[in-house]
Amino acid sequence: MDEVPGSVGTSASLALRLGQTIFSSASLLFMSLGVPFYSYTSFCFLVTIMGLVIPWSFTLALIDGYSVLVKCPIRRSGMAILVMIIIGDTVLSILTLAGACSTASVADLLMKADAPYCPSKVCSRYQLSATMAFLSWSLSLASSLFNLWLLPHI
Amino acid sequence: MDEVPGSVGTSASLALRLGQTIFSSASLLFMSLGVPFYSYTSFCFLVTIMGLVIPWSFTLALIDGYSVLVKCPIRRSGMAILVMIIIGDTVLSILTLAGACSTASVADLLMKADAPYCPSKVCSRYQLSATMAFLSWSLSLASSLFNLWLLPHI
Numbered sequence: 001m002d003e004v005p006g007s008v009g010t011s012a013s014l015a016l017r018l019g020q021t022i023f024s025s026a027s028l029l030f031m032s033l034g035v036p037f038y039s040y041t042s043f044c045f046l047v048t049i050m051g052l053v054i055p056w057s058f059t060l061a062l063i064d065g066y067s068v069l070v071k072c073p074i075r076r077s078g079m080a081i082l083v084m085i086i087i088g089d090t091v092l093s094i095l096t097l098a099g100a101c102s103t104a105s106v107a108d109l110l111m112k113a114d115a116p117y118c119p120s121k122v123c124s125r126y127q128l129s130a131t132m133a134f135l136s137w138s139l140s141l142a143s144s145l146f147n148l149w150l151l152p153h154i
Numbered sequence: 155m156d157e158v159p160g161s162v163g164t165s166a167s168l169a170l171r172l173g174q175t176i177f178s179s180a181s182l183l184f185m186s187l188g189v190p191f192y193s194y195t196s197f198c199f200l201v202t203i204m205g206l207v208i209p210w211s212f213t214l215a216l217i218d219g220y221s222v223l224v225k226c227p228i229r230r231s232g233m234a235i236l237v238m239i240i241i242g243d244t245v246l247s248i249l250t251l252a253g254a255c256s257t258a259s260v261a262d263l264l265m266k267a268d269a270p271y272c273p274s275k276v277c278s279r280y281q282l283s284a285t286m287a288f289l290s291w292s293l294s295l296a297s298s299l300f301n302l303w304l305l306p307h308i
Contacts, residue, residue, distance in 0.1 A: 041266075042259040094251065101252040102259035105196040109260055112195075152306040 004153070006146030008060070008085055009067035013146070017061035019139045024053040024096075027132035031103075035125050042102035043126070046133060049099040053092050053136060060085065079154050082147060089144035093137055100133035158307070160300030162214070162239055163221035167300070171215035173293045178207040178250075181286035185257075189276050196256035197280070200287060203253040207246055207290060214239070233308050236301060243298035247291055254287035 006012040028050040037043035107126035110118050118126070160166040182204040191197035261280035264272050272280070 041262055097248065097251060098255040101255040105256035105260050106263055108195055109263060148302075 004150045007150040008147055011068050014064040014068055016139050016143045017057050017064055020057035020136050021061055023132045023136035024050045027129045030125050030129035035122050040106055042106045046099035046103045049095045086147045089140055093140035093144055096133055096137040100130050100137055104130040158304045161304040162301055165222050168218040168222055170293050170297045171211050171218055174211035174290050175215055177286045177290035178204045181283045184279050184283035189279050194260055196260045200253035200257045203249045240301045243294055247294035247298055250287055250291040254284050254291055258284040
């Protein structure tokens with residue numbers, strides 16, 4: 001079995017998972033602390049998705065860390081787990097992209113309206129949150145592609 | 155070489171491509187005919203992306219139709235073309251999803267605002283356009299996955 005850098009159980013994968021956890025937590029914090037997000041559907045959607053992405057990435061980061069430390073890759077436990085991880089990553093990355101795009105477009109609209117709905121400080125918080133969600137999406141897509149690449153080699 | 159239904163050069167693929175062309179044309183028409191789209195960034199983005207998806211899907215529909223008629227699959231012409239088609243499909247499906255999500259969230263916001271920015275007839279046109287873009291995205295994702303499945307068999 002080949003070793004694909006970035007696939008589950010490698011240190012590159014651990015770095016990707018930690019990045020996802022950090023960026024999605026940052027997105028959640030920028031959105032939910034001190035700014036009103038519950039009056040806009042898109043912002044509520046982003047908060048929900050980030051609440052799913054954080055535990056998923058954190059659990060897989062723990063598994064990768066364990067794999068790297070004891071040098072016993074989870075890949076050896078078979079194809080079913082890898083397929084489950086790939087499906088989870090793909091679905092979550094699609095949802096993260098959807099949430100990030102919705103948030104970015106709504107924040108843009110709120111800022112450009114004739115009578116702006118949000119003070120510029122609040123609007124920049126929304127934009128920062130969308131940026132973090134985009135970064136989390138790109139790492140999530142990378143994880144999913146690396147694992148997909150490993151699939152035919154098992 | 156196995157025949158994967160839905161991969162390039164089969165009649166299932168022809169059906170998928172025709173579906174993409176029809177849905178993305180419908181999305182473009184609902185958005186651009188008779189409603190003001192140019193004042194919102196998200197709507198302009200959707201129109202741009204649909205302008206890319208329509209020629210791409212139509213060209214590949216022609217190639218599939220030719221392949222089915224003369225029974226000479228394009229797959230035999232090698233891996234490079236298949237990889238190019240997969241990358242194009244993936245990038246366009248990501249962009250279509252982004253455009254559809256932005257349009258849907260902005261249309262939702264415009265409808266729910268205290269002083270609605272659009273009459274309900276115009277708003278429903280925006281929503282229909284977003285729905286068609288989502289349908290086009292799902293078919294585009296299916297095409298991309300079927301072709302990706304074929305890749306290790308070449």
